[in-house]
Amino acid sequence: MNSTIASILLMVAILGASAVITHLFARVMYLTCPRCQTLNARRRAQCRNCGWELCRALSANNTK
Numbered sequence: 001m002n003s004t005i006a007s008i009l010l011m012v013a014i015l016g017a018s019a020v021i022t023h024l025f026a027r028v029m030y031l032t033c034p035r036c037q038t039l040n041a042r043r044r045a046q047c048r049n050c051g052w053e054l055c056r057a058l059s060a061n062n063t064k
């Protein structure tokens with residue numbers, strides 16, 4: 001019984017850790033458009049969906 005609980009906890013911990021890692025990876029690699037919430041690759045100057053200038057949005061975030 002204890003080993004079952006332990007294996008369930010381990011599975012939840014692994015799933016949670018991978019979710020956090022995925023989230024951090026997305027934060028590092030992508031920019032979220034402030035206008036339409038589309039994820040854009042960090043190298044992009046403009047949003048691929050609405051054309052919003054992401055460089056401007058990034059500098060606005062840095063001054064905050």
Ligand SMILES: [Zn+2]
Pocket residue numbers: 033034035036037038047048049050051052
């Ligand atoms: Zn956009």
